[in-house]
Amino acid sequence: MQKVRPAPDVSGLTSPGNRVRVVVTLDDQPLAAATFARRLPGLARNAKLNLSSSFSRSYLSRLETAQARAIASIRAQIPEAVVSRRYQVLVNGFAVSLPYERLPELLDSDAVQRVYPSYSYNLNLNRGPAVLGATAFSGLTGAR
Numbered sequence: 001m002q003k004v005r006p007a008p009d010v011s012g013l014t015s016p017g018n019r020v021r022v023v024v025t026l027d028d029q030p031l032a033a034a035t036f037a038r039r040l041p042g043l044a045r046n047a048k049l050n051l052s053s054s055f056s057r058s059y060l061s062r063l064e065t066a067q068a069r070a071i072a073s074i075r076a077q078i079p080e081a082v083v084s085r086r087y088q089v090l091v092n093g094f095a096v097s098l099p100y101e102r103l104p105e106l107l108d109s110d111a112v113q114r115v116y117p118s119y120s121y122n123l124n125l126n127r128g129p130a131v132l133g134a135t136a137f138s139g140l141t142g143a144r
Contacts, residue, residue: 018100021118025093073111
């Protein structure tokens with residue numbers, strides 16, 4: 001019995017022009033974790049995160065500054081890098097697209113803490129007669 005899947009063939013990914021999109025995280029805690037860490041244990045357990053509080057606004061400003069520095073550092077190292085989204089509330093990081101062959105440089109960069117793959121999900125409509133095979137059944141039997 002095989003416990004590990006065989007590695008996928010990535011030989012076609014190294015051709016010029018292939019880009020990869022990854023999510024990069026930074027050292028500072030995201031806003032939700034920093035807000036939770038400030039609370040006294042046992043008090044306001046079910047309190048909601050207030051994005052308009054003075055702490056939240058100042059902390060988000062600090063995260064934006066740190067992200068801007070990290071992005072500038074990455075762009076200086078990898079000019080082809082394009083940042084598409086920035087995250088601050090649940091994750092402190094951003095999504096960046098870059099040429100596949102430059103990915104090792106990003107992984108070795110001092111500006112980033114961790115690098116995660118970015119996945120795209122598509123809606124899979126699994127409703128309707130075609131999924132159940134009803135059209136084939138009605139064609140074979142004449143039933144409706």
